[in-house]
Amino acid sequence: MRVLVIHGPNLNLLGEREPEIYGTLTLDEINRRIRDEAAELGIEVRCFQSNSEGAIIDAIHGARREADAIIINPGAYTHYSVAIRDALAAVALPAIEVHLSNVHAREEFRRHSVIAPVVRGQIVGLGVQGYLLALRGLKALAQE
Numbered sequence: 001m002r003v004l005v006i007h008g009p010n011l012n013l014l015g016e017r018e019p020e021i022y023g024t025l026t027l028d029e030i031n032r033r034i035r036d037e038a039a040e041l042g043i044e045v046r047c048f049q050s051n052s053e054g055a056i057i058d059a060i061h062g063a064r065r066e067a068d069a070i071i072i073n074p075g076a077y078t079h080y081s082v083a084i085r086d087a088l089a090a091v092a093l094p095a096i097e098v099h100l101s102n103v104h105a106r107e108e109f110r111r112h113s114v115i116a117p118v119v120r121g122q123i124v125g126l127g128v129q130g131y132l133l134a135l136r137g138l139k140a141l142a143q144e
């Protein structure tokens, strides 16, 4: 099984960005945890980060040939990017939306996700564990 993990805008600053909300792990450390978990589960994983909507859409399109499933933290694009939602709907791969923080316990605008209707499920508020659980979930779903 091949999984593409997509980290959206501002997540390259993890570790220094609002650590009281997003924790102190850097994106490299998070990706290392993801790779370790994937190796244990026998999943081939590729991690990708971009601050640009178009690059994220291109990565989703590329997943048509290169991946069997997607894990995506779309960052702030979660709340308004119809283009990323349409890309996920177009490729129709099983996808899980992950948020490090509990978006429901924060500002009102973070409660709405335009991505949620086109993904298999969401994991929010569990920090790095959200990505690891998403890997496990995708594997279990594939084996059902």
Ligand code: DQA
Binding pocket: 009, 010, 011, 073, 074, 075, 076, 077, 078, 098, 099, 100, 101, 102, 103, 110
């Ligand atoms: C986030 C939540 C978003 O609202 C925010 O814009 C982010 C990070 C999270 O992982 O908690 O950039 O997706």
